[in-house]
Amino acid sequence: MTNIASSAKIDSRAIVEDGAVIGEHAEIGAFCYVGANAVLGDNVKLLHHAVVEGATRLGDDCQVFPMAVIGGAPQSIRHDGSQTRLEVGRNCVFREGVTINTGSSHGGGETVVGHDNLFLANSHVGHDCRIGNNVILSNNVMVGGHATVHDRVILSGGAAIHQFVQIGRQAFIGGLAGVVNDVIPYAMVVDNPAFMGGLNVVGMQRAGMSKGEIHAVRRAYQAIFAAGTVIGNARALLESGDEAEGAAREIIDFVLDRDSERALTTPGSRRRGSKA
Incomplete structure (x- = not known):
């Protein structure tokens, strides 16, 4: 049974499937889609044409912009089709065209995103990833499955993070960098294939x-x-x-x-x- 808070505002042209949970003062714009297993926290705002599907929980104060798809199925040929999850903390912003996948059946079944993160246009986070707090993914960043991105990391435009890679806290990844190996905390990484160009002194x-x-x-x-x-x-x-x-x-x-x-x-x- 759908549980919609009385203070929520839902455009008549949106689709909210039976079973969804919508928090207090949430706003769902025209032509949005909210799946039956989605949970939207208080003050969540979905702009027109945003999609939240799968077993996805969005924390309070998150914003989802047009054409973003949050909670899509994992893009893995090994996934057996079972239900997996996406957990998102509070105050995250997903700009236009962002895609975040749920976990996979072979990788723990859960993708986890922390608090206060900014995902700029067309960035992607694959299945079973772990994203910390205060992370920025710039336009067109791609994070492969099972990767871990720790707190306060900045991923510049077009950077590509290989699956299973770990990015240490407060590292800075330069634009168009192709990162295939783990990155220590506080590093500054550039180029493709990526190498360390020094330390993220400005970030520190x-x-x-x-x-x-x-x-x-x-x-x-x-x-x-x-x-x-x-x-x-x-x-x-x-x-x-x-x-x-x-x-x-x-x-x-x-x-x-x-x-x-x-x-x-x-x-x-x-x-x-x-x-x-």
């Missing part, structure tokens, strides 16, 4: 990190990607106790603790990924 400054913290991150970065193996260098840095706290420790932990099939994206002189 905007986040309020002190000069001392930024310099510590730089020293850790230089030590980890010095001669030798990345994992060996990170382990030696941890054991030495140098730079093994705060943001620098976050990079060390990312290198040593990640459970990933991908190599690491490395600086420009070592574009093809690290050796374990």
Whole structure:
């Protein structure tokens, strides 16, 4: 049975399937479609021609712009057709033509998007992805299935993230970059195939990190990607106790603790990924 809050506003030309849940003060514009298993939180706004389908939950204050399809079935030939989910946090904006798929039967069955994210026109998030908080996907960004994008990451226009890749917190991915390997926190990644062009210093400054913290991150970065193996260098840095706290420790932990099939994206002189 459909559960529509009395304060919700639904255009007469919209389709809301029986079973959908619509929160207080939600607005659904002309020619929108809301599927039977969709749950829209309070103050959610769907502009005309927006689609929310599948077993999808949108948190409070989300906005979905025209021609976006949120909760479409996974684009995977291995998916068995069973019902899977998409969970979206509060205050996310999905601009025109954005597509976010539900999880797949072979990948955990759930795609998860955090809070306060901005998805610009025609960006795509594939099945079983994990998107953190305060993330920006610029126009035409493509995130392949099973990828993880941590908090405060910026993905510039046309960037392509390979399936299963992990992007560390507050990394910056340049426009048209083709990212096939994991990216450490605070990195700045460019080109196709992608390599690290340094650190996201501007992002760190905007986040309020002190000069001392930024310099510590730089020293850790230089030590980890010095001669030798990345994992060996990170382990030696941890054991030495140098730079093994705060943001620098976050990079060390990312290198040593990640459970990933991908190599690491490395600086420009070592574009093809690290050796374990």
